[in-house]
Amino acid sequence: MTYAFLQHYWCFVVALLAALLVFLMFVQGANSLIFSWGRTEDERRLIINSTGRKWEFTFTTLVTFGGAFFASYPLFYSTSFGGAYWLWMIILFSFVLQAVSYEFQSKLGNLLGTNTFRRLLVLNGVLGPLLLGGAVATFFTGSNFIVERENIIDGMATPIISRWANASHGLDALLNPWNVVFGLAVAELARTLGILYVMNNVADENLRSRGSVRIIGTSLGFVVPFLVFLGHVLLGEGYAVDPSTGVVSMEPYKYLHNLLEMWPLLVMLVIGVVFVLYGIVRTIVSPTYNHGIWPAGFGTVVTVTVLLLLTAWNNTAYYPSTADLQSSLTMANSSSSEFTLRTMFWVSLLVPFVVAYIAYAWAAIDRKEITLDEINHDHAY
Amino acid sequence: MNLLSIDMTMVDWARAQFALTAIYHWLFVPLTLGLAVVMGIMETLYYRTGNQFWKETAKYWQRLFGINFAMGVATGIILEFEFGTNWSNYSYLVGDVFGAPLAIEGIVAFFMESTFVAVMFFGWNKVSKGFHLASTWLTGLGATISAWWILVANSWMQYPVGQEFNPETVRNEMTSFLDVAFSPVAVDKFVHTVLSAWVLGAVFVVGVSSWYLLKHRHTEFATKSLKVGAIFGLVASVLIMLSGHHSAYTVAQTQPMKLAAMEALYKGGTDQPLTIIAAVNPFKQPDFENDDEPPMKLSVPYALSFLATNDIHGQVPGIRDILDGYTKADGTVALSLEQKIERGRCAITALQEYRKAKKDGAPEEFLATLGAEIKENMPYFGYGYVKDRSQVVPYIPVCFYAFRIMVGGGCLFVLLFALSLFLIYKRKIMEVRWFHWAALLCIPVAYIVSESGWLVAEFGRQPWTIQDMLPTWVGVSHLGSGAVMTTFFLFLILFTTLLAVEISIMCKQIKKGPEL
Numbered sequence: 001m002t003y004a005f006l007q008h009y010w011c012f013v014v015a016l017l018a019a020l021l022v023f024l025m026f027v028q029g030a031n032s033l034i035f036s037w038g039r040t041e042d043e044r045r046l047i048i049n050s051t052g053r054k055w056e057f058t059f060t061t062l063v064t065f066g067g068a069f070f071a072s073y074p075l076f077y078s079t080s081f082g083g084a085y086w087l088w089m090i091i092l093f094s095f096v097l098q099a100v101s102y103e104f105q106s107k108l109g110n111l112l113g114t115n116t117f118r119r120l121l122v123l124n125g126v127l128g129p130l131l132l133g134g135a136v137a138t139f140f141t142g143s144n145f146i147v148e149r150e151n152i153i154d155g156m157a158t159p160i161i162s163r164w165a166n167a168s169h170g171l172d173a174l175l176n177p178w179n180v181v182f183g184l185a186v187a188e189l190a191r192t193l194g195i196l197y198v199m200n201n202v203a204d205e206n207l208r209s210r211g212s213v214r215i216i217g218t219s220l221g222f223v224v225p226f227l228v229f230l231g232h233v234l235l236g237e238g239y240a241v242d243p244s245t246g247v248v249s250m251e252p253y254k255y256l257h258n259l260l261e262m263w264p265l266l267v268m269l270v271i272g273v274v275f276v277l278y279g280i281v282r283t284i285v286s287p288t289y290n291h292g293i294w295p296a297g298f299g300t301v302v303t304v305t306v307l308l309l310l311t312a313w314n315n316t317a318y319y320p321s322t323a324d325l326q327s328s329l330t331m332a333n334s335s336s337s338e339f340t341l342r343t344m345f346w347v348s349l350l351v352p353f354v355v356a357y358i359a360y361a362w363a364a365i366d367r368k369e370i371t372l373d374e375i376n377h378d379h380a381y
Numbered sequence: 382m383n384l385l386s387i388d389m390t391m392v393d394w395a396r397a398q399f400a401l402t403a404i405y406h407w408l409f410v411p412l413t414l415g416l417a418v419v420m421g422i423m424e425t426l427y428y429r430t431g432n433q434f435w436k437e438t439a440k441y442w443q444r445l446f447g448i449n450f451a452m453g454v455a456t457g458i459i460l461e462f463e464f465g466t467n468w469s470n471y472s473y474l475v476g477d478v479f480g481a482p483l484a485i486e487g488i489v490a491f492f493m494e495s496t497f498v499a500v501m502f503f504g505w506n507k508v509s510k511g512f513h514l515a516s517t518w519l520t521g522l523g524a525t526i527s528a529w530w531i532l533v534a535n536s537w538m539q540y541p542v543g544q545e546f547n548p549e550t551v552r553n554e555m556t557s558f559l560d561v562a563f564s565p566v567a568v569d570k571f572v573h574t575v576l577s578a579w580v581l582g583a584v585f586v587v588g589v590s591s592w593y594l595l596k597h598r599h600t601e602f603a604t605k606s607l608k609v610g611a612i613f614g615l616v617a618s619v620l621i622m623l624s625g626h627h628s629a630y631t632v633a634q635t636q637p638m639k640l641a642a643m644e645a646l647y648k649g650g651t652d653q654p655l656t657i658i659a660a661v662n663p664f665k666q667p668d669f670e671n672d673d674e675p676p677m678k679l680s681v682p683y684a685l686s687f688l689a690t691n692d693i694h695g696q697v698p699g700i701r702d703i704l705d706g707y708t709k710a711d712g713t714v715a716l717s718l719e720q721k722i723e724r725g726r727c728a729i730t731a732l733q734e735y736r737k738a739k740k741d742g743a744p745e746e747f748l749a750t751l752g753a754e755i756k757e758n759m760p761y762f763g764y765g766y767v768k769d770r771s772q773v774v775p776y777i778p779v780c781f782y783a784f785r786i787m788v789g790g791g792c793l794f795v796l797l798f799a800l801s802l803f804l805i806y807k808r809k810i811m812e813v814r815w816f817h818w819a820a821l822l823c824i825p826v827a828y829i830v831s832e833s834g835w836l837v838a839e840f841g842r843q844p845w846t847i848q849d850m851l852p853t854w855v856g857v858s859h860l861g862s863g864a865v866m867t868t869f870f871l872f873l874i875l876f877t878t879l880l881a882v883e884i885s886i887m888c889k890q891i892k893k894g895p896e897l
Contacts, residue, residue, distance in 0.1 A: 053499050053503055054499075056454070056494075056495030056496075056498060056499060057492075057495055057496075059454060059458065059495065060487065060491040060492055060494075060495040062458070063457075063458055063461055063487050063491055064484070064487030064488060064491060064492070065487075066461055066462055066465075066483075066487075067461065067480065067483035067484035067485075067486060067487040067488075068484045068487065068488075070464070070465070070472065070476055070479075070480035070483055070484065071476070071480030071481045071483065071484035072480070072484075074472055074473055074476020074477055074480055074552075075473055075476075077464075077465045077469075077472050077473075077476055077480070078465060078469035078470065078471075078472035078473035078476065078858075079469065079473075080465070081462060081464075081465025081466045081469065081472070082465055082466055082467070082468075082469025082470075082472065082858035082859065082860070083469070083858075083859075085466050085858070085860055085864060086864070088462060088465075088466055089466060089868050092458060092459055092462055093871065093875070095455075095458055096455040096456070096458065096459060096875065097875075099451050099452075099454045099455035099458070100451045100452055100455050100879055100882075100883075102451065103447060103448055103450075103451040104448075104451070104879075104882055104883070104886060107448070107886045107889070107890070108886070108889040108890070108893070109882075109885040109886045109888065109889030109890075110882055110885070110886055111881060111882045111885050112878075112882060149550075149551045149736075150551075150736060152470070152474070152551055152855075153551075153729050153732050153733045153736065154733065158388075158859060159470070159766075159855050160469065160470050160857065160858065160859040161469070161470055161473050161474075161551075162469055162470075162473065162858075162859070163859035164859065167861075169860065169864060336476065336477045336480065336481075336554075337477050337547070337550075337554040337555065339554065339555055339556065340477050340478070340480075340481055340554065340555045343481065343555065343558045344481055344484060344485075347481075347484070347485050347488065347489075348488070350488060350489060351488060354488060354489075354492050354493075357493075357496060358492060358496050361496045361497065361499070361500050361516070362496075364500065364504065364507060364508050364512070365499055365500060365503055365504055365507060365508075367507065368507065378503070378505065378506060379440075379502050379503055379505065
């Protein structure tokens with residue numbers, strides 16, 4: 001295993017974790033619809049109890065994504081989290097609210113009332129995917145930061161290596177309309193997946209029939225901005241890296257070139273998109289089909305993985321700087337040492353085992369669809 | 382050099398925010414770890430006997446576990462990301478070493494915990510008895526493995542082994558994963574911390590059970606829960622004393638300044654007594670430069686020497702010894718602060734020259750010479766950013782009193798568990814009302830004791846984020862103090878509100894009682 005292989009491998013792992021996170025945000029997506037999709041108290045409880053059995057996975061994937069990124073690309077961790085401070089803080093704040101809301105919302109003595117905690121679930125359901133999508137879009141559009149390693153020793157105003165180049169500390173990312181467009185696409189994708197998941201998981205005809213109509217709107221809300229963003233990215237300039245010098249420069253059609261030069265990714269992208277559309281369209285047209293979450297979920301994971309790999313593989317700067325092009329982060333200039341990546345490689349071989357027991361436990365819990373009778377007589381949120 | 386012109390107010394707010402999050406996080410995690418074992422034992426009894434009583438008992442404690450679990454998860458996510466948001470320089474400089482345990486924690490522990498906790502809560506009527514029991518234990522195991530890896534990361538900050546500074550990348554890089562994962566500090570810290578969590582969980586069970594006895598409700602449930610809690614707590618308490626002694630020994634070897642601050646030991650030497658209590662002003666750093674010892678000191682002869690060296694005549698350096706330099710028992714000389722600062726500045730200057738020479742295309746031999754100079758002085762790198770003596774001494778009153786609360790509380794709980802078992806043995810546990818009150822009052826005491834342990838460990842490390850290598854003011858992010866102060870108060874309000882809600886829900890659930 002060469003250092004370059006390990007850098008590519010860990011980039012893939014991080015991209016895959018991010019893609020799984022986007023898939024698992026069906027939890028947020030469904031939660032954002034608690035009050036509009038669920039019209040009665042029973043329906044709202046069914047939605048909450050459906051996503052409530054999976055929220056830990058979303059949370060854990062977010063934390064593992066952060067940990068893996070930290071371990072494999074620490075300069076990204078320090079630059080993005082320390083720089084885009086407000087953006088990340090708002091995201092984290094919304095996830096804190098979500099974590100407790102499930103457990104607290106229906107309990108006696110919750111002080112703030114059931115609906116307060118349900119509204120917090122909605123808030124996280126909207127803000128989480130929207131802002132995470134916006135943050136991911138910066139991998140294509142760039143961020144306003146400067147990296148200077150010499151600061152630690154050269155007696156600058158502060159010895160801090162990475163800094164944001166303006167005072168907004170990440171909020172400026174939301175002023176870029178392309179980031180917002182992608183954020184909206186992710187938010188509506190999460191809603192679409194949320195509807196698909198609950199339809200598959202909950203035995204309630206009212207939710208299912210209204211879900212198959214509601215999904216038309218959320219799907220359009222996802223597909224249109226996604227295609228607009230994809231078109232903009234593929235036809236615009238990208239951040240290329242000269243592998244011999246490490247110099248970053250703008251290259252027209254860079255991401256399109258990446259897609260064509262790494263043709264297996266193009267094939268995967270097409271497969272991913274087809275699976276997502278298949279899951280959605282079949283759910284809309286077939287009144288008895290409730291398993292759309294699986295093809296759509298698989299397609300989401302594949303598509304997002306490919307999109308993220310486009311930003312890093314094939315000599316591309318995955319976290320570009322709009323303030324100073326040469327501060328842009330590449331796999332080569334921001335990864336951990338070869339020793340650490342290799343050590344972590346062996347640890348990552350545990351992942352299939354982890355995936356296997358998750359699948360087994362998930363299947364054991366979801367073997368029977370959730371019913372009103374069950375949540376009235378068994379442990380429930 | 383103008384290296385010290387950092388907004389110290391921002392550093393203080395960043396520290397305060399991390400401390401706030403960690404303190405809140407540590408309110409919930411010990412109960413998770415402790416209750417995990419208790420409910421595992423109870424469900425095992427159900428599995429083996431088939432007695433529905435144990436099933437309902439296990440389910441009751443699992444309900445309380447669930448309420449607490451969510452808050453632990455919520456506060457934990459902030460901690461992980463705060464390394465990046467508030468401590469970006471730290472994240473870069475040591476991410477190569479520090480990031481790995483966090484990633485492993487996610488892959489190995491968090492997924493185990495989050496997968497099986499769902500089976501534990503929702504699987505009673507969906508999976509077999511055996512699978513459910515395994516899920517309950519695996520939930521606890523996941524939480525405990527999680528504790529292992531985060532404590533490995535924390536221990537590395539106290540005792541940075543298995544790494545080397547790379548001047549090419551200007552950061553510390555891992556050289557031995559095993560040294561990082563199994564350093565003596567990590568082993569001690571894990572054992573001591575998990576045992577302390579078990580003790581807290583046991584105190585919680587004994588206290589809540591005593592409340593039912595006080596109210597004459599669910600007496601069978603309360604008596605049997607109390608028995609399980611007391612046995613578990615007594616075993617954990619005895620083990621924690623042994624691990625405490627070993628921890629103190631390790632601290633003495635690796636962080637002598639922390640031990641000196643814990644003891645308010647200004648001037649050390651051989652045959653040192655252990656202070657039981659002294660009148661250390663809690664609101665002011667003592668005059669360690671001029672005083673010989675704190676006033677009204679009550680101590681146990683030779684005990685500190687034994688604690689720190691396993692020899693009643695052993696040498697224990699005081700704060701002034703460490704600042705001025707001293708000759709160790711083995712004849713080697715510990716450098717004075719001035720010498721360490723000099724060495725630290727040598728490391729920084731050599732690194733500057735190395736970077737410049739590299740840029741100018743200097744010959745490899747010259748770079749190798751500079752590299753050797755950097756390596757030789759790197760253990761003192763952090764001292765290069767130190768201005769004066771007061772900066773490297775932790776805040777003594779916090780370390781001193783927190784240590785005594787921790788040890789005193791530990792002894793109190795041994796008494797509590799022993800008395801519980803004695804009263805159960807004498808069949809008087811239902812009658813002794815003062816004991817029920819005492820056990821109930823021990824619940825908040827257990828939390829104070831548990832947090833005190835955290836304060837000793839973390840305040841005692843100050844001013845270092847990485848012991849001797851990176852002071853807090855060099856580890857921060859490039860942020861204004863206003864931004865960090867704002868998020869500090871946002872989290873303070875949020876966590877405090879959620880804590881109030883949790884306590885209210887917990888009290889309601891306890892009042893409701895088990896479904897027996």
